Amino acid sequence: MRDVRVVLIGGTSNVGKSTVAQAVAERLGFACLSTDALARHPGRPWRTSEGEVPAHVAEHYGSLTVNDLITSVLDHYDRLWPRIEELITTRAAEDCGSAGLVLEGSALWPVRVARLQVPHTAAVWLSTDDSVVRSRVHAAGSYETATAAERILMDKFLARTERYQALMIEAVGRLGLDRIDAGDGQSAGELADMVLAAVDAQTAPGRASNDR
Numbered sequence: 001m002r003d004v005r006v007v008l009i010g011g012t013s014n015v016g017k018s019t020v021a022q023a024v025a026e027r028l029g030f031a032c033l034s035t036d037a038l039a040r041h042p043g044r045p046w047r048t049s050e051g052e053v054p055a056h057v058a059e060h061y062g063s064l065t066v067n068d069l070i071t072s073v074l075d076h077y078d079r080l081w082p083r084i085e086e087l088i089t090t091r092a093a094e095d096c097g098s099a100g101l102v103l104e105g106s107a108l109w110p111v112r113v114a115r116l117q118v119p120h121t122a123a124v125w126l127s128t129d130d131s132v133v134r135s136r137v138h139a140a141g142s143y144e145t146a147t148a149a150e151r152i153l154m155d156k157f158l159a160r161t162e163r164y165q166a167l168m169i170e171a172v173g174r175l176g177l178d179r180i181d182a183g184d185g186q187s188a189g190e191l192a193d194m195v196l197a198a199v200d201a202q203t204a205p206g207r208a209s210n211d212r
Contacts, residue, residue, distance in 0.1 A: 003096070003119075003120050003203065004028075004100065004120055004121070004199055004203055005091060005092045005093075005094065005101070005121065006092045006100060006101050006102075006103065006118070006121040006122075007100070007102045007103070007121075007122055007123075007124075007195070007199055008088070008103050008104075008108050008113060008121065008123035008124070009102065009108070009126065009195065010108035010110065010113070010125040010126070010168070011106065011126035011127060011182075012106055012133065012162075013044075013133070013157075013161045014136045014161065015126045015132075015133065015165075015182055016128070016188070016191065017034075017104040017105065017106075017126055018034060018104060019188045020104075020126065020182070020188055020191045020195060021034075021103075021104035022102075022188075024102050024196060025102040027192055028100060028196075029099060030099055030101055030102050031099050031100070031101050032101075032102045032104070033101060033103050033104075034103075035084060035105025035106070035107035036105055038083055038084065038087075038107075039076070039080050041072075041073055041076040041077075042057050042060050043057045044057075044140070044141075044157065045060075045153035045154060045156070046137075046140060046142075046146070046153065046154055046157075047141070053150075053153065060072075061153045061156040062153060062156070064156075066160055069156065069163075070160055070164060070167070073106075073160065074109070077106070077112075080107050081109075081112055084103075084107060085112075087101075087103070088121060089118050092119060092121050106164065108123065109168075110125065110171040110172045110175055113177070122198070122199040122203055123177065123178070123202075124178045124180060124195050124199065125168060125179045125180070126179070126180055126191070127165060127168070127169055127180070127182065127183070128181065128182045128183030130158075130162045130165070133165075134158055137154055137157065137158055137161075138154070141154045178198045178201075180194050180195065180198065
């Protein structure tokens with residue numbers, strides 16, 4: 001994979017970033033990390049095996065409008081970006097004898113990534129139909145058996161997720177970045193192959209790694 005040291009995989013929640021990133025990391029022998037590990041905002045509003053929805057998470061989704069939710073999460077990503085940029089810069093500059101990094105997360109906002117001046121770095125965004133994300137969230141949150149109040153929180157999360165993806169797709173297209181449709185029934189391995197092909201094209205001779 002030429003001289004790539006860092007592969008960035010962006011996209012909205014529940015698009016499959018984590019699974020694809022792990023597959024790409026395994027192919028390359030790289031480490032794999034999510035931007036959620038740096039700071040999560042504020043968590044998914046449905047019950048899990050670990051317990052009920054925390055009160056602050058329920059209040060966040062229950063009290064804010066969709067526009068406010070988008071503003072809140074993008075502000076969070078703005079605050080988190082210096083840490084992400086430092087991580088990317090450090091890993092890209094490491095000796096080729098050390099493992100590279102696949103970094104995935106919704107915090108990889110296209111406008112900020114496009115401004116990176118970091119060599120040995122490539123970026124791809126995943127997208128899918130809103131219906132696919134909705135189905136995954138409904139399954140994860142047991143929507144069919146959830147209470148009315150629980151459904152309201154999931155619906156707010158989905159509305160924010162869909163709005164985020166629409167804004168992301170617009171930004172990726174406007175900036176000429178690489179986006180892969182992950183909603184055509186591809187396996188994680190097939191999507192990993194598509195990501196690696198895009199990365200390879202970005203780092204082809206004559207095309208700078210930050211000229212995406």
